[in-house]
Amino acid sequence: MNPQTTPAATAPQTPLATPWGSFDLTRFPADPRERLRAWDAADEYLLRHLAGETDSAAGAATELAGRRIVVLGDRWGALTTALTAASGSAPSGTPAAATAAAPSGEPSAAPAPYGPVQITDSHLGRRATRENLARAGVPVDDSRLLTTRDTPPERIDVLLVRIPKSLALLEDQLHRLAPAIHSGTVVIGTGMVTEIHTSTLRLFERILGPTRTSLAVRKARLVFCTPDPALDPGPNPWPHRYALPPDIGPASGRTVVNHAGTFCAERLDIGTRFFLAHLPTPAPGARVVDLGCGNGVVGTAAALAGPGAELVFVDESHQAVASAEETFRTNLGPDAPAEFLTADALDPALFAPGSVDLVLNNPPFHSHQATTDATAWRMFTGSRRALRPGGELWVVGNRHLGYHVKLRKLFGNCRLVAGNPKFVVLRAVKR
Known part of the structure; x- marks a missing residue:
């Protein structure tokens, strides 16, 4: 069978269990012979942390409602699908927007649409996200699926980063997103232990602000960064x-x-x-x-x-x-x-x-x-x-x-x- 034409539904996958429900996710294009999952322990760890279900959570769950959430580097749409479902859709007759509560000392936030904004370099990852949103019964809104070449949002209240294999791509994207990040922005990265290095943490610190990591859980870690608006990261060295x-x-x-x-x-x-x-x-x-x-x-x-x-x-x-x-x-x-x-x-x-x-x-x-x-x-x-x-x-x-x-x-x-x-x-x- 040609995997390029295999229906997505034929690929067996272990559902991703989250605080907001269980999701059947697939890579794209789906291949019935492929046993690689569309999510891993790093995705699961971050979602549990956001819901306040981990020891590494700083107090209560992270406030997501009405805030501009950006998900950078979501590989197959696991984070975007779960968080879109968590945010819910706008009630009937209500505009798909909500005003974020501005952090102390920050200017008022612009209206933010329901659901996260995904930024990805991968065409396949973007296609997988669309399919996984549809499988979850969540309305697919193209305006929330951006590429790394698109203009990023002007304001970001929650930045979630799936640590990429390429340190250069992380550097470039943090430079591009830094102008939209304010002192009240919650910045959390996630990745497997083998994907997070000292050089990864130094990038966050150099471009955004002080950074620390969590303990490892099922070989996954979280990265916590506290934005410093006074920090000057210098020019983006890319391309x-x-x-x-x-x-x-x-x-x-x-x-x-x-x-x-x-x-x-x-x-x-x-x-x-x-x-x-x-x-x-x-x-x-x-x-x-x-x-x-x-x-x-x-x-x-x-x-x-x-x-x-x-x-x-x-x-x-x-x-x-x-x-x-x-x-x-x-x-x-x-x-x-x-x-x-x-x-x-x-x-x-x-x-x-x-x-x-x-x-x-x-x-x-x-x-x-x-x-x-x-x-x-x-x-x-x-x-x-x-x-x-x-x-x-x-x-x-x-x-x-x-x-x-x-x-x-x-x-x-x-x-x-x-x-x-x-x-x-x-x-x-x-x-």
Whole structure:
């Protein structure tokens, strides 16, 4: 069964039990073979703390009603779904807004809509949130689901942070949200013990204010930050720019732009470097997809090698797509034709069968902290469907991942283009 078309309801999941009810949650896209949950102990710990049900709670439960709540980095919508249900919906005939009680010494808060505002970098996480809200019977309001590239709310009364894998993304987002945080803002982070480091706490302290952690519960911790409006965190250092090395083909010496959270923000990774040295030259008029584009260096190199090609950059990360667009525009000019899509691989709604000539792919094999081949499999199956007969999928990957087995199973063929002790470049042709 193709996991890209598997109904969400078929994925077995353990319900998330919260003080506001039990929720059947799913990742997106749901796969009946996938056993990774859509929530973990860190999500559960934070929700129990907000309800005043943990030893780490500072007195009574955190006041949520009528306050502007922002949830940053909610991975699959567990926090947003539970808190939206907790806040309730506006009574019939009542505007979906409530006035927050201003902390002592603070100006009056602007009216805040019911429910939290989610800010996420993940297209898949956002889709999962929409599905989980619907499964919980909670009205879905697009205006409450923001991306890391959207303008954040002007005022935040409660900031809940799911600590991301990327410290750079946390740094960038705290800088972006800091102007909306006031002295009365409640700031709480959550993550597994392995995700919270001294450097994590230093970021909160440098950008927002004094920070401490809770005791560990089921290998999860909470982070408590007391905002200091007088603190000057300095300018946001993101995005980063660097020059590519020589001897890697058409992209040699070109400039790469990396927004925070995009893979290899400081320098070119060795796998992509190996891929760049063995890329095919696109034919004039060919539609070429840089799938899982990251900072867009692979697609940009293909455009430089084949000036007449039509490039499409695709990634599920909003930060990555923004990086790819800036990398491409920096090297080929502001008017060079290309598409930039935040999507789930080669989404059938965006790519008709037979609409693509060449796919270039460096698939990830992690989903947050978990190792999985689900993303690579979805990318490969989507590529086969979207490619025209005779179209090609070129893949770079770690040798030990055995991508050649999957490609032979899907395409009936797979050729080794190049290899070294660590990486292989593979080519599969749609017959």
